[in-house]
Amino acid sequence: MVWLRLGGTDFPESGWHDTPLSVFGSLHTAVQEVLKGETWDAYFFDGSYFVKIIPVAAVPGSPRLVRIAGVCDNDESNPVVLADITAPLRDVVESLNSVLQSLRAWAADEGDAEIQAMLLAMADLPEPVAPAPISPS
Numbered sequence: 001m002v003w004l005r006l007g008g009t010d011f012p013e014s015g016w017h018d019t020p021l022s023v024f025g026s027l028h029t030a031v032q033e034v035l036k037g038e039t040w041d042a043y044f045f046d047g048s049y050f051v052k053i054i055p056v057a058a059v060p061g062s063p064r065l066v067r068i069a070g071v072c073d074n075d076e077s078n079p080v081v082l083a084d085i086t087a088p089l090r091d092v093v094e095s096l097n098s099v100l101q102s103l104r105a106w107a108a109d110e111g112d113a114e115i116q117a118m119l120l121a122m123a124d125l126p127e128p129v130a131p132a133p134i135s136p137s
Contacts, residue, residue, distance in 0.1 A: 001016060001017055001020070002018050002019070002020040002023045002024070003016040004068075005097045006051075006070050006083035012015075012044060012049040012070070021103070024100075025080070027042040028125070029042070030051070031092060034091070035128055037055055038055070040052075041053070048073045049072055051071070052067075052071055053066055053067065055089070058131040059131065060133045061130065063088045063090055063128075063130055064129075065086050065087065065088060065089060066089045066092055067086045089128040090128055093127060093128060104116065
């Protein structure tokens with residue numbers, strides 16, 4: 001089971017059945033790209049659900065923010081946003097790194113060398129750098 005809690009909404013829903021490592025891998029890749037300033041999608045593999053992660057324009061001297069929208073695209077011509085939040089990018093990175101560490105420990109405990117190697121190949125995400133404050137002229 002794998003789902004996200006976006007604000008007060010469980011997306012796609014609490015107890016969602018999916019392939020957790022695939023969803024986590026997609027999310028990890030998406031946040032890597034967001035750290036570079038790109039908008040990226042992370043996919044759930046069962047159903048028609050994805051999360052669009054959008055960097056918010058940075059304000060010098062303030063923490064970087066990210067908009068996260070949980071989307072259902074059963075009707076591709078008319079997708080529906082089921083959850084939409086803005087959060088500090090640092091919090092998103094910290095949460096993903098914590099899950100990655102937990103998954104690595106689980107794979108080690110299970111003795112699953114293949115999954116453990118895959119998780120070890122995923123680097124911890126770097127802490128986002130806040131934009132520099134504007135210096136007075």
